[in-house]
Amino acid sequence: MRLDHIAYRVRDKEKAILFLKNCLGYDIDPNLKVGFDIQFEDGTSTKCFALVPPESESTRKTRNFYGLWGIEAHAAPEIFVSEGSDNSIVAEWVEKNGPGIHHVAYEVDSVDETMRKWIHEGVEFMSEKPLTCPGLVQVFTKPHPATGMIYELIEREMHGFCKDNVKDLMKSTAKE
Numbered sequence: 626m627r628l629d630h631i632a633y634r635v636r637d638k639e640k641a642i643l644f645l646k647n648c649l650g651y652d653i654d655p656n657l658k659v660g661f662d663i664q665f666e667d668g669t670s671t672k673c674f675a676l677v678p679p680e681s682e683s684t685r686k687t688r689n690f691y692g693l694w695g696i697e698a699h700a701a702p703e704i705f706v707s708e709g710s711d712n713s714i715v716a717e718w719v720e721k722n723g724p725g726i727h728h729v730a731y732e733v734d735s736v737d738e739t740m741r742k743w744i745h746e747g748v749e750f751m752s753e754k755p756l757t758c759p760g761l762v763q764v765f766t767k768p769h770p771a772t773g774m775i776y777e778l779i780e781r782e783m784h785g786f787c788k789d790n791v792k793d794l795m796k797s798t799a800k801e
Contacts, residue, residue, distance in 0.1 A: 626731050628729065628730075630703040632704075632705040632728050633704065633707070633725065635719065636708065638674060645676055649679075653674055654785070660672055663788060663792045667712075669711070669713035670710045671709045672708050673705065675786060676706065678701030707795075728774070728777050728798075730777035736779070736780045749767040751798055758787030760787075762779070763794060765797055
């Protein structure tokens with residue numbers, strides 16, 4: 626399991642992206658330079674951007690608990706930024722909660738197996754079955770009572786996001 630991405634819902638995507646670029650070194654994913662729009666059935670929309678970290682992986686020499694040297698590898702997560710039109714799912718969430726982190730996503734080997742384990746631990750999910758797209762399987766939890774956080778489990782065979790899954794995942798958390 627590894628941290629895959631952090632998803633922000635914001636009022637002003639330009640200001641949020643500028644901060645993430647200037648202060649944290651992130652940049653818009655070169656494969657999605659213009660982002661993508663999601664159109665909802667009610668006529669509202671959401672503009673989404675994926676940002677990649679300044680490094681794909683960093684390594685450093687570290688000492689473990691016993692004083693032995695080793696190499697530690699770290700890959701920073703992607704950041705997903707969304708801004709919604711008036712009365713959209715995203716805009717209503719921002720109005721209710723303020724701009725900020727909507728969810729944290731963890732990449733897992735198997736979403737189905739992880740869901741079963743988490744359900745056994747009392748975690749509730751937004752849907753009974755994960756959403757699938759070619760190369761992606763995803764599901765959201767309900768806000769966890771101990772942390773207040775929504776978690777996404779994601780199983781990847783590819784890099785990036787699936788527009789249909791993003792739309793369905795946003796709809797699944799419309800009330801949260």
